[in-house]
Amino acid sequence: DAMVIQNPRYQVTQFGKPVTLSCSQTLNHNVMYWYQQKSSQAPKLLFHYYDKDFNNEADTPDNFQSRRPNTSFCFLDIRSPGLGDAAMYLCATSRDRAGGSYNEQFFGPGTRLTVL
Amino acid sequence: AQSVTQPDIHITVSEGASLELRCNYSYGATPYLFWYVQSPGQGLQLLLKYFSGDTLVQGIKGFEAEFKRSQSSFNLRKPSVHWSDAAEYFCAVVPPNSGGSNYKLTFGKGTLLTVNP
Numbered sequence: 208d209a210m211v212i213q214n215p216r217y218q219v220t221q222f223g224k225p226v227t228l229s230c231s232q233t234l235n236h237n238v239m240y241w242y243q244q245k246s247s248q249a250p251k252l253l254f255h256y257y258d259k260d261f262n263n264e265a266d267t268p269d270n271f272q273s274r275r276p277n278t279s280f281c282f283l284d285i286r287s288p289g290l291g292d293a294a295m296y297l298c299a300t301s302r303d304r305a306g307g308s309y310n311e312q313f314f315g316p317g318t319r320l321t322v323l
Numbered sequence: 324a325q326s327v328t329q330p331d332i333h334i335t336v337s338e339g340a341s342l343e344l345r346c347n348y349s350y351g352a353t354p355y356l357f358w359y360v361q362s363p364g365q366g367l368q369l370l371l372k373y374f375s376g377d378t379l380v381q382g383i384k385g386f387e388a389e390f391k392r393s394q395s396s397f398n399l400r401k402p403s404v405h406w407s408d409a410a411e412y413f414c415a416v417v418p419p420n421s422g423g424s425n426y427k428l429t430f431g432k433g434t435l436l437t438v439n440p
Contacts, residue, residue, distance in 0.1 A: 213366075238426065240428075247433075248432070248433075249413060249430035249431060249432050249433055250367070250413075250430055252427060252428070255426065257426075295364075297366055297367065299367075299428075301426065304426035307355060307374040307375075308374065310355070310417055310426050310428075311357075311369070311372060312428055313369075314359075314366045314367040314368070314369075315366050316365060316366040317364075317365065317366040319364065
């Protein structure tokens with residue numbers, strides 16, 4: 208089945224130690240998104256890639272970066288994780304940014320990040 | 324301000340009872356509307372969506388939702404709840420033709436559903 212895959216499902220890192228989360232998709236979608244979801248809160252969009260075009264949300268901290276080396280893969284890099292960055296990180300994809308079914312987003316299972 | 328609101332933070336129902344989860348939006352035009360479910364420690368699964376057309380939308384797992392333009396609402400319903408429906412439910416919107424932001428999925432704060440045996 209076509210799907211969105213996130214690895215690892217659980218990640219533990221130390222305060223200040225860089226960490227990379229991975230997302231891959233077999234849907235061949237143009238758009239890939241990263242969301243941060245803290246405990247008991249709604250997901251919050253960090254940024255997205257439209258093809259190779261990176262789009263950062265205005266309130267995303269500089270500590271968060273992303274790479275998309277090809278259509279299938281997208282990475283979330285946290286340069287110096289703080290305790291406040293502990294959260295579930297969700298990757299999503301959509302076919303395009305146009306209307307209706309083109310921007311329906313498909314989510315991966317998430318990576319739960321713990322910062323010690 | 325444009326927003327999506329889920330008035331109920333937590334709802335408890337008995338197994339077999341009916342369920343309605345509320346969602347209201349505040350946009351100039353009708354946005355695209357979605358309901359997602361999230362089981363503990365899991366990602367988001369799409370239950371159903373509304374883009375246009377028939378205002379009663381059928382989804383997976385026996386859920387349905389009704390779009391009411393006059394009330395700016397998109398409430399989620401299920402006639403008989405099962406214990407496995409216990410989860411968090413998020414209403415989400417994508418504003419249509421909003422000057423380049425029409426990709427942006429904005430979530431409500433979620434409603435946590437507890438199901439009593």
